[in-house]
Amino acid sequence: MSTDTHATYHDEGSYLSGPPGMMAKIWQWMTTVDHKKIGVMYLFAVLFMFFVGGVAALLVRYDLLDPLRTQEIINAAGEIEVIVTGDNLSTLFGGIMGDIPETQLYNRAFTLHGAVMVFMFIVPSIPASLGNFFLPIMVGAKDVAFPRLNLLSWYIYVFGALFGVLSILLGGVDTGWTFYTPYSTTTDADHWRVVLMVSAAFILGFSSILTGLNFVVTVHKLRAPGMGWFDMPLFIWAIYATAIIQVLATPVIGITLLLLVFERLMNIGIFDPAMGGDPVLYQHFFWFYSHPVVYVMILPGFGIISELLAVHSR
Amino acid sequence: MMMQTIANTQPAIIERMIFGDRMPGDEAAAWSDGLFMMILWFSTFFFVVLMGLMVYFAIKYRRRPGVAPMPSPHHNTMLEVFWTVVPSSSLIVMFVLGFQGYTMKLVSPQDAMELRIQGFKWAWVATYPNGTTSPELQPLSKRTTPEGAIIAGKEFPIFYLPEDTNVTLRMQSSDVIHSFWIPDFRVKMDVIPNRYTGYSFRTPRLTGDDVYIHQETGEEMLGRDMWAFCAEYCGDEHSRMAATIRVVPQEIYDQKMQDWGVKLPPVELGRQLYRQICASCHSLDGNKLIGPPWNASSDDDSEYGYGYPVTLDDGSTHMRDPNYYRESILDPNAKIVNGYAAAMASYQGQLSDEEIDGLIAFIGSLSDLGPAQGEDDPDVTGPGNEAADEPTLDQAEEPAGSDS
Numbered sequence: 001m002s003t004d005t006h007a008t009y010h011d012e013g014s015y016l017s018g019p020p021g022m023m024a025k026i027w028q029w030m031t032t033v034d035h036k037k038i039g040v041m042y043l044f045a046v047l048f049m050f051f052v053g054g055v056a057a058l059l060v061r062y063d064l065l066d067p068l069r070t071q072e073i074i075n076a077a078g079e080i081e082v083i084v085t086g087d088n089l090s091t092l093f094g095g096i097m098g099d100i101p102e103t104q105l106y107n108r109a110f111t112l113h114g115a116v117m118v119f120m121f122i123v124p125s126i127p128a129s130l131g132n133f134f135l136p137i138m139v140g141a142k143d144v145a146f147p148r149l150n151l152l153s154w155y156i157y158v159f160g161a162l163f164g165v166l167s168i169l170l171g172g173v174d175t176g177w178t179f180y181t182p183y184s185t186t187t188d189a190d191h192w193r194v195v196l197m198v199s200a201a202f203i204l205g206f207s208s209i210l211t212g213l214n215f216v217v218t219v220h221k222l223r224a225p226g227m228g229w230f231d232m233p234l235f236i237w238a239i240y241a242t243a244i245i246q247v248l249a250t251p252v253i254g255i256t257l258l259l260l261v262f263e264r265l266m267n268i269g270i271f272d273p274a275m276g277g278d279p280v281l282y283q284h285f286f287w288f289y290s291h292p293v294v295y296v297m298i299l300p301g302f303g304i305i306s307e308l309l310a311v312h313s314r
Numbered sequence: 315m316m317m318q319t320i321a322n323t324q325p326a327i328i329e330r331m332i333f334g335d336r337m338p339g340d341e342a343a344a345w346s347d348g349l350f351m352m353i354l355w356f357s358t359f360f361f362v363v364l365m366g367l368m369v370y371f372a373i374k375y376r377r378r379p380g381v382a383p384m385p386s387p388h389h390n391t392m393l394e395v396f397w398t399v400v401p402s403s404s405l406i407v408m409f410v411l412g413f414q415g416y417t418m419k420l421v422s423p424q425d426a427m428e429l430r431i432q433g434f435k436w437a438w439v440a441t442y443p444n445g446t447t448s449p450e451l452q453p454l455s456k457r458t459t460p461e462g463a464i465i466a467g468k469e470f471p472i473f474y475l476p477e478d479t480n481v482t483l484r485m486q487s488s489d490v491i492h493s494f495w496i497p498d499f500r501v502k503m504d505v506i507p508n509r510y511t512g513y514s515f516r517t518p519r520l521t522g523d524d525v526y527i528h529q530e531t532g533e534e535m536l537g538r539d540m541w542a543f544c545a546e547y548c549g550d551e552h553s554r555m556a557a558t559i560r561v562v563p564q565e566i567y568d569q570k571m572q573d574w575g576v577k578l579p580p581v582e583l584g585r586q587l588y589r590q591i592c593a594s595c596h597s598l599d600g601n602k603l604i605g606p607p608w609n610a611s612s613d614d615d616s617e618y619g620y621g622y623p624v625t626l627d628d629g630s631t632h633m634r635d636p637n638y639y640r641e642s643i644l645d646p647n648a649k650i651v652n653g654y655a656a657a658m659a660s661y662q663g664q665l666s667d668e669e670i671d672g673l674i675a676f677i678g679s680l681s682d683l684g685p686a687q688g689e690d691d692p693d694v695t696g697p698g699n700e701a702a703d704e705p706t707l708d709q710a711e712e713p714a715g716s717d718s
Contacts, residue, residue: 070454070467080459082466084601099653101604103550176547182507183490183548186659273508279491280506313375313383 033147038154039133045154046129049120049161052168056113060106063089068102097171107174114177116168119201120161123293126300127246128157128211131239135215138233140224145217153210160203167196178290181271181282185263194264198257205254208296212246215239234310238303245292245299253289256282339498339540340516342418346500349411356404419501422482422514429473429481431512433505434488435659436551436594438542440473446574448473449586452529452558471590472558473542475517476567482514489659493546496559502545517561526560537562550604550657551594580668584676587669595658598680605658606651609680621683625652639674 019028029037068086075081087094089105097105132150136143144150167173170193175184179198188194219240223232232240260282262268269275271282329351338344375384430441441447454467475481485494485505495502499515518524524538537560544555562570578586588596588608595605600618607618618624623631624638627650632638641648643665646658665673 072455072457072464072466080461080464082464099655101550103553107547107550107552174549180491180547186490187549278508280508309372312377313372 031151033143033151035132035136035143035147035150038150039129039131041154042124042132042157043129045158045161046121046125049116049164050125052165053113053116053121056109056116059089059092059109060113062092063102063106063109068106100171104174107176108172111174111176112168112172115173115197115201116164118177119204120164122297124157124204124208124211126304127215127239127242127296128153128207130304131215131242131300132211135218135236135239136222138236139219139222140227141218141222144214145222146214149210150214153207153214156203156210157207160200160207162200163196163203164200167193167200170196173197178286179257179260180286181260181263181279182273184260185271191264195261198261202254202257202261205250205257208246208250209254212243212250215243216247219243234306235300235303238299238306242296242299245296249289249292249296252285253293256285256289259285336498338500339496339518342415342515343498343500345411345415345418349408349415352411353408356408419499419513419515422512423480426480426482426514427476429475429483431483431485431494431505432488432664433485433492433494433544433555434591434664435490435549436544436555437591438471438473438494438544438555438557439590440471440557442571442574444571444575446571447590448570449574449590450474451589456529458532468554469589469593470556470558472560474560474562474567474570476564477517477561478519479564480514480516483512484510485512486510488661488664490548491546492544492548492555495543495545496540497543498540504546520561520563524561535562535566537566554594578672580672580675581679583669583672584674584679587665587673588676591661592673602653604655606654608677619681619683620678621681624649626650627652627654636674639677640670643670643673 019025029041032038066086066088068084070082071085072080072082073085087102089109090100090102093105094100132144173179173184173188173194175187175194179194184194184198219232219236259268259270263271267275270277271279273279329347332350332354333347338347427443429443432439432441439447448471450472451469452472453465453469455465457464483494483503485503486509487505487507489507491507492505493502494505496515501513501515503511503513505511518538520536520538524536525534526537526539527533528535540559540561542557542559544552546552548555588598592605595603597603597607598609600607600609606624609619620634620639622634624634625631629652632649638649642658644660644662646660647656650656
């Protein structure tokens with residue numbers, strides 16, 4: 001038996017071996033509509049963004065090893081002198097970005113950590129990777145309801161993450177991950193870094209919405225014959241609830257971020273008190289999404305725990 | 315329920331670990347602390363019960379080879395009612411107590427004195443009911459050595475308040491969202507540009523333990539210092555946007571109110587404004603901070619002071635004259651000094667013409683090319699005004715040991 005399988009493993013006829021050649025294999029992955037492959041691609045993309053966010057956190061800690069402070073020292077002449085010390089981030093990045101104060105570099109690193117970790121890692125992570133992989137299998141379907149839309153969602157995710165990386169390469173933003181106005185509309189005289197980062201979150205929102213839509217339809221329409229709602233595994237229930245939140249709430253942040261971009265570029269005045277607008281309105285809009293999104297972050301985790309406890313108990 | 319009172323109860327070890335050794339400043343703050351402790355014990359109890367049971371069951375009912383799964387429990391109405399009613403009623407209790415504490419802080423008593431707080435990038439200014447603002451500042455660290463005083467760190471304004479008085483804050487921001495946070499009163503609120511926000515508290519009655527060190531004389535005075543911080547991210551210097559709230563006996567407070575009402579000559583007004591508003595970004599000793607320094611000479615031979623030409627970021631030069639300074643205050647992005655970012659906000663509408671004159675006079679007084687000043691009378695203000703009696707900034711900023 002072992003020689004038989006050994007022979008078929010290298011046989012080009014078997015559907016398991018896939019096309020020969022590296023380029024063909026890459027093309028197969030890039031054009032796949034198989035939910036399992038898409039789930040794996042999401043996993044790698046999301047883990048890469050996790051790494052980027054982690055590097056930003058390390059930059060924050062690196063700066064805090066030697067924080068900006070005023071200090072008394074004994075100088076060369078033996079006298080007590082008061083100096084300002086602590087410029088870890090300036091020495092690391094100062095040459096590239098010009099005369100940016102240490103405090104602003106720290107704020108940029110911290111914002112980066114928050115924005116990347118929230119928008120590019122934790123919100124898409126479990127729904128997109130594990131959800132894509134397991135939902136059709138657990139529900140008894142061949143694939144999700146809209147496989148090509150699934151692939152498009154992945155490409156939108158990569159495109160959005162690219163905008164984010166571009167903003168980082170241009171220096172990043174220091175607005176905080178919540179982009180509160182008026183600070184986010186008035187900081188950074190050349191608009192592009194803020195606009196790029198905000199646009200990244202906007203584009204990633206679409207990835208979220210389309211994935212959520214896919215999952216909702218799959219759960220409604222593609223369950224195996226005879227599987228009622230209360231026969232579904234708990235993980236599916238969790239993903240289903242997450243998907244509903246994604247579809248309903250993400251458009252709100254999309255519009256909010258769009259308004260923010262318009263406010264910056266065209267000064268429409270919706271968040272500017274001098275023009276009759278209200279900065280607190282931005283907060284209301286932003287958190288109308290961001291509270292539901294914390295449930296997006298945690299419900300799949302609850303679903304996983306429910307599965308683990310049930311399966312491993314007797 | 316363990317409620318911290320303001321009287322001399324020694325807080326328990328766990329409370330000191332959580333809140334530090336500083337007693338809450340007033341009754342509303344003590345209410346918050348008590349509520350916090352109640353929620354803490356409640357959560358600890360349920361955490362131990364739930365996690366304990368979970369670990370116990372996970373071990374007892376783990377999958378073992380050869381052991382058949384037990385039949386799953388069925389619907390149990392009693393249990394479901396129990397574990398709905400108990401958490402819901404606990405939640406309602408927490409909410410009601412929390413809301414009561416919230417109204418204690420939000421609703422100001424009729425007789426409260428109103429302190430008007432203005433926040434901007436990156437300092438706080440407090441205006442008292444009689445219209446004056448506090449000119450006093452206190453550096454983060456000041457030590458006296460045989461060679462003189464060593465001052466390190468930023469200077470923060472001191473806001474005096476009378477003891478045992480209801481105070482209500484009316485706050486506004488001039489630019490972005492800030493938040494005025496007084497940890498000792500367990501209270502903070504966002505400060506926004508388009509409308510007033512505020513809360514109230516009651517300053518504590520001073521006891522024998524409340525002392526602060528007088529800046530000049532070094533003697534211990536009766537009073538209690540508390541920090542106030544900015545708690546909403548607002549830019550580069552957000553973490554250094556702080557103030558000291560000093561609770562003093564009524565007589566001292568009344569005396570300060572009287573002294574500060576005296577009109578200052580322009581250079582002194584400018585010096586006061588510099589320390590309150592500008593010092594966070596502009597130095598007087600050649601140090602390049604967020605903004606260019608103001609003094610006449612610095613280490614690298616490019617003179618920064620009044621009367622010297624300035625090189626802008628587009629390569630052109632301009633003379634540092636009164637119009638340049640006026641424009642820099644009211645429309646800072648019109649001309650950016652070479653090597654600096656366009657980080658300054660406009661003070662249009664915030665500084666009166668008289669105050670702008672004061673700043674220009676002060677900047678001029680720092681330079682050898684400045685306009686001639688009148689007779690320098692160090693004691694132009696009334697007795698007891700510490701701003702005049704403190705050493706000037708130039709003297710204070712020189713490190714000990716150098717020739718002054």
